Amino acid sequence: MRRREFISLLGGAAAMWPFGARAQEPAMPVIGFLLGASPDGVAPYLPAFRQGLKEAGYVEGQNVAIEYRWAAGQYERLPALAADLINRQVVVIVAAADPSALAAKAATSTIPIVFFSGSDPVKLGLVAALSRPGGNVTGVSILSFTLLTKQLELLCELVPTAATVAFLVNPNNSNTVERTKEMQEIARALGRQLQVVTAATEAELEPAFAAAQRHAGALFVPPTHSSPANANNSSCWRHGMQFPPVIHFASTPRLAA
16 A cells, blocks of 8 residues: 555544534534644645545535644644644544654543554554554554564665665654664664664755765665654655665555554
8 A cells, every 4th residue: 555545544534533422513523634744745645635534525625624733843843733723622633643643642532533653553652452442542554663674684685785774763753762772673683783863854864864875885764754844755865865776665554443
């Protein structure tokens, strides 16, 4: 499944919550859309999200409204943005990344939350279990963490002379510490050194790649880097072309339902 299909599935999942379950809701139900990035990075996926809603019978502006809140890379704003959506009396919050999902869950235990995650939602504390998430939170996980070993193995096969592999992380991402520990263990098992390079904004990508180029023979860009400045894949590849070849790793979706 492609990422666009994940986002469409997210829209359908959001529409499945009973909009009439809350008292004193506005005449037209309002969906809150919370994300730590800026609108530009997810613009290609919003039509898929709306399509998922449409397939469930909801059309934006006709029988449902959507309130969008963007942190534009400033993750510290997410709690306030989540609180704002709650004050807006939204009937469900769509949190399209780990930091926004965690902020939404911390803000409410009653409003339904639908998340899209690249990490293990159980380890993050979003749900109790994939089969029985419990509480007011459910969603989709692409479980990219389970693919790290295979991805790094493939990279080492492609560049067998690379004794050191650079690993690009966003220091402000909620799963960076756990992901880095996992990568260090995998690299040691493969007999490689891991050089961690950080980029918290898109402007920091170029110096991060320059540092990696000085010390590493290969570069690993995880699919969930999602920098606060919304450094999308094209930005990463543009700055990182000194590390050929460029590989796109697919991910496998799992539902918490």
